[in-house]
Amino acid sequence: xxxxxxxxxxxxxxxxxxxxxxxxxxxxxxxxxxxxxxxxxxxxxxxxxxxxxxxxxxxxxxxxxxxxxxxxxxxxxxxxxxxxxxxxxxxxxxxxxxxxxxxxxxxxxxxxxxxxxxxxxxx
Numbered sequence: 001x002x003x004x005x006x007x008x009x010x011x012x013x014x015x016x017x018x019x020x021x022x023x024x025x026x027x028x029x030x031x032x033x034x035x036x037x038x039x040x041x042x043x044x045x046x047x048x049x050x051x052x053x054x055x056x057x058x059x060x061x062x063x064x065x066x067x068x069x070x071x072x073x074x075x076x077x078x079x080x081x082x083x084x085x086x087x088x089x090x091x092x093x094x095x096x097x098x099x100x101x102x103x104x105x106x107x108x109x110x111x112x113x114x115x116x117x118x119x120x121x122x123x
Contacts, residue, residue: 009117
């Protein structure tokens with residue numbers, strides 16, 4: 001099993017930046033593909049980005065391409081989401097997730113989830 005703990009969420013003005021972190025427990029972190037999802041109030045959880053086991057492959061939803069960067073440090077059992085040029089529509093609870101499938105955007109393809117961290121972007 002993998003336990004995931006997100007951090008780094010905050011209130012930020014539009015145009016600002018944040019870096020989210022997701023720390024994973026367990027010795028098998030590098031055997032999992034990782035993903036970031038977000039859930040706005042009253043909406044379903046939506047895919048943001050994913051990264052392969054080694055970090056060599058990444059995949060983004062169109063709305064964040066060029067602004068967000070997903071990365072991982074397997075030595076630290078941590079995955080990151082660098083978010084730049086933030087917009088009010090980026091507001092939501094951000095979740096990291098771990099799964100065994102390569103670069104998937106469907107939440108059902110992920111087996112383990114963190115508790116989420118709130119990101120609020122003011123206009």
